Amino acid sequence: MENQPFLVAEQVSYIFPDGQFHVLEDISLTINAGDFVALLGPSGVGKSTLLRLLGGLLKPTSGRISMADLPESSATDPIGVVFQRDNLMPWRTVTENVQLPLELQRQADQESRYRVQEMIELVGLAGFEGSYPAQLSGGMAQRVAIARALVHRPALLLLDEPFGSLDALTRERMGQELLRIWHALPVTVFMVTHSITEAVMLADEVLVMGGRPAVGDPAALIHRVPIGLPRPRQLEIQGTRSFQKCAKEIRSAIQV
Ligand SMILES: Nc1ncnc2c1ncn2[C@@H]1O[C@H](COP(=O)(O)OP(=O)(O)OP(=O)(O)O)[C@@H](O)[C@H]1O
Ligand SMILES: [Mg+2]
Secondary structure, three states, X not given: OOOOEEEEEEEXXXXXXXXXXXXXXXXXXXXXXXXXXXXXOOOOOOHHHHHHHHOOOOOOOEEEEEEOOOOOOOOOOOEEEEOOOOOOXXXXXXXXXXXHHHHHOOOOOHHHHHHHHHHHHXXXXXXXXXXXXXXXXXXXXXXXXXXXXXXXXXXXXXXXXXXXXXXXXXXXXHXXXXXXXXXXXXXXXXXXXXXXXXXXXXXXXXXXXXXXXXXOEEEEEEEEEEXXXXXXXXXXXXXXXXXXXXXXXXXXXXXX
């Protein structure tokens, strides 16, 4: 399925209907099936808004977003989302949080119980099934949120700064974990991040967004950097010239 367009946005603009606040202007992008795409840009530029549009949580004011037809075996809801904060339900255990999407889809059979356990193991939380969110570290809570977003086997995983609240070392480790999970599953990933290093480390392609919607200059995609670094990628790759070159290109695009 590689190199097939999976999610396509064509000339998408978005104006928040309440205040007539024009956030996004003429955004076009194509995400190929199985790719890992990262989106970078200054705070308030409209990254979360674009992610919500791609996930169908908002409707474009103009333009079109379309997703390729999925095989008949695929999930009822083809998208999984991890929001800027983990959004776990504090009164539910790890297992109960992860199985929530399946409950909402009224799947509570043996097969779905097996799948919940499989996801908990995939994100490295075996042994913590009965713990409550308050008993987990920030990194563990984010793993639960990722397991919950993946449990119904979505074709597209949308991540909005999933590691934003974590310390640098945990964040680095979570990035590696995410790569392992992505390799293990047939899933396309679109991830918003503030970290240039993280974007280069993880993605096949980095999109940079610019503009200042707050002063009447709606955001647009201003730069696109393909990351041709070999996979699998270990942390040591950050010391290489080609890694630095990608990071530099992104940094100068952001400063425009
Ligand atoms: N519901 C809303 N109604 C009106 N304006 C909004 C709404 N939500 C967000 N905005 C505005 O839209 C702009 C883009 O917001 P968005 O959350 O997409 O930015 P962002 O790039 O994700 O920022 P950050 O990096 O801080 O998360 C901001 O200026 C914000 O004030
Ligand atoms: Mg945001």
